[in-house]
Amino acid sequence: MGLRTSEPTRILLVDDDAKGLAALEATLAPLQQILVPAHSGREALRQLLHHDFAAIILDVMLPDLDGFETARLIRDRERSRQTPILFLTALGRSELPEMRAYAVGAVDVLFKPADPDILRSKVSVFVDLHHKTVLARRQQEALHEAQAREHERALAEAARRLEMERALAREQVLREEMRALRLREGLFSLTSQELKLTVGALTLELGHALGRAQDLPEPARVPREELLATLGSLEHPTRRLDVLVDNLLDLSRLGAGQRELELELADMDLAALAREVAAHFHEPLARSGRPLALRLPEGGLRGRWDRRRLEQVATALLGHALRHGEGGAVALELAHTEGGEVQLCVRHAGRAPEDPGPVLDAELPPDPARSDALALWLAHHLLRRLGGRLEIEPDGAAGEAGGAAGGGPGVTLRARLPADGAAPAEKV
Numbered sequence: 050m051g052l053r054t055s056e057p058t059r060i061l062l063v064d065d066d067a068k069g070l071a072a073l074e075a076t077l078a079p080l081q082q083i084l085v086p087a088h089s090g091r092e093a094l095r096q097l098l099h100h101d102f103a104a105i106i107l108d109v110m111l112p113d114l115d116g117f118e119t120a121r122l123i124r125d126r127e128r129s130r131q132t133p134i135l136f137l138t139a140l141g142r143s144e145l146p147e148m149r150a151y152a153v154g155a156v157d158v159l160f161k162p163a164d165p166d167i168l169r170s171k172v173s174v175f176v177d178l179h180h181k182t183v184l185a186r187r188q189q190e191a192l193h194e195a196q197a198r199e200h201e202r203a204l205a206e207a208a209r210r211l212e213m214e215r216a217l218a219r220e221q222v223l224r225e226e227m228r229a230l231r232l233r234e235g236l237f238s239l240t241s242q243e244l245k246l247t248v249g250a251l252t253l254e255l256g257h258a259l260g261r262a263q264d265l266p267e268p269a270r271v272p273r274e275e276l277l278a279t280l281g282s283l284e285h286p287t288r289r290l291d292v293l294v295d296n297l298l299d300l301s302r303l304g305a306g307q308r309e310l311e312l313e314l315a316d317m318d319l320a321a322l323a324r325e326v327a328a329h330f331h332e333p334l335a336r337s338g339r340p341l342a343l344r345l346p347e348g349g350l351r352g353r354w355d356r357r358r359l360e361q362v363a364t365a366l367l368g369h370a371l372r373h374g375e376g377g378a379v380a381l382e383l384a385h386t387e388g389g390e391v392q393l394c395v396r397h398a399g400r401a402p403e404d405p406g407p408v409l410d411a412e413l414p415p416d417p418a419r420s421d422a423l424a425l426w427l428a429h430h431l432l433r434r435l436g437g438r439l440e441i442e443p444d445g446a447a448g449e450a451g452g453a454a455g456g457g458p459g460v461t462l463r464a465r466l467p468a469d470g471a472a473p474a475e476k477v
Contacts, residue, residue, distance in 0.1 A: 057081060057082045057083050058082055058083065058102070058176060058180065058183075059083045059085050059100050059101070059102045059103065060077060060080075060083070060084055060103055060105075060106070060172060060176070061093060061096055061097070061104070061105040061106070062074065062085065062086050062087065063089075063092075063093040063107045063108055063111070063119070064086075064106075064137070065088050065108065065110075065111050066108070067088075069108065069161075070086045070088070073106060074086070076165045077168070077169060077172060080172060082176060085100070089111055089112060089113050090111045090115070090116070090122075091113055091114060093105070093107070093123075094122060097123060097129050101128070101132075102132055103132075103133075103172075103176045103178075103179035103180075104133045104134075104135065104176065105133065105134045106172070107119060107134055107135065107136055107155075108136075108137055108138065109136055109140060109145065109150075110140070116138070116150075117150065120134050120136075120153040120154050121153045123154070124154040134154055134155050134156060135155065135156065135159060135171065135172070136150050136158045136159065137159050137163060138161065139160075139161040140160075141160075142160070145160075157171060312358070313355050313356070313357060313358075314353050314354060314355055315353065315355075316352075317351065317356045318349040318350065319349075319350045319351070319352060319354065319359065319383060319391065319393070320345040320349045322360060323343070323363055323381060323383050324343065324345060325360075326360060327341055327343055327367065327381050330367045330368075330370075333371055334370070334379055337371075337374075339370075339377060339379050339397070339398075340378050340379070341367075341378070341379050342378055342379070342380045342381070343381050344380060344381070344383070344384075345381075345382075345383050346383060350383055352391065352468060355435060358434075358435060359435075361427070362393070362428045362431055362439075363464075365427065365428040366381075366395040366428065366462045366464065367379070367381065367395055368424060369395070369397075369424065369425060369462060370395050373397075374397040374398055374399050375398045377397070377398040378397075379395065379396070380394070380395070380396040382394045382395075382396070390465050390467060391465070391466045391468050392464065393463075393464040394461055394462065394463045395462045396444055396460065396461050396462075397460055399458065399460050400458050400460065401441055401442060401443045401444075401458075401460045401461075402422070405422075405425075409426055409429040409439060409441075425439060425441070428464070435467075436467045437464065437465045437466040437467065438464075439462070439463070439465075440461075440462075440463040440465065441460065441463075442460075442461045442463065443458065443459070443460065444458065444459025444460055444461050
């Protein structure tokens, strides 16, 4: 909206004398404004119904309504209450009640014949005042419009931000729901596979025990050594069930976004633990034609670690070799590194997954359909809480593996830990 105020404005000239009106028009013509004549008070009031005026020049002596009454009616209207009125009269000063003129709203009184320059000067002041009033009004309207637009813009921005916050909230809820769904699927996948393997091992050992019992003559007693051996063979699958429960609990905590796990650090022999875990896998690996070779320090390897979590890690590495190896020997190695770390490695034939880093480092568990990735994801995050990490490489990538059995491609699963087990757990 433009704020231009140089356009001509209207001036109302009220006189019942045609010559008087002509004289006024000639006097005020140099002002280049719109001069509106009225021959009576009533005609002047009709003009005020349709237009606004910068000033009104009003004769006192009018035939129907005199100037005083006309001025009073002009002042009674809200729209014209502030319009300047100049009385113009042929009466002498002694004949004109000036106080009455000012009482009905006149701003000045001029006597005929009025000086043209004085009349133009007075009217020019009112024209300028009218322009400034119009300008101020337009500026106020423009300000109100700008404020209204700004208010609408602010409301629109607030609505947009609210919608964005709602969208983010919905997205967060969806992520949490997806996390919970993936976690449930992961727990089911991991549980079903591990239970299948463990129950299968238990069934096999029980079958062997029953077969031996049926071969005994009547009456017969089972020798102590044979009974202990049978019970010992049943202990291995039972222990795997215990590790499975630990896996499920930790996977539930990590998958739910729990930042820290309560660690149970204690002095332990990692070589002895590796040997115990390997004992669970000797027979199932041997049945698939993949003997398990151990390369452990003869004097053991002691440190302060969380034994239960490292048992879960070792079980995950050997479980991966059992489920995804492609033949040939499987090696389990434990050693110090020159960098002051301890590494537990499992090497087996097969191809390494492409770019496993993003899958292992992801905040959420991987797709449960990839059960191998799920178990390794859990192992990696447990190691990170212990200050270590899990690395998956093509066999020989680090110059240590020496190639898979049979000369084919191989995979190295390397669990790295601080040598003394005292490094702070990484918060992810």
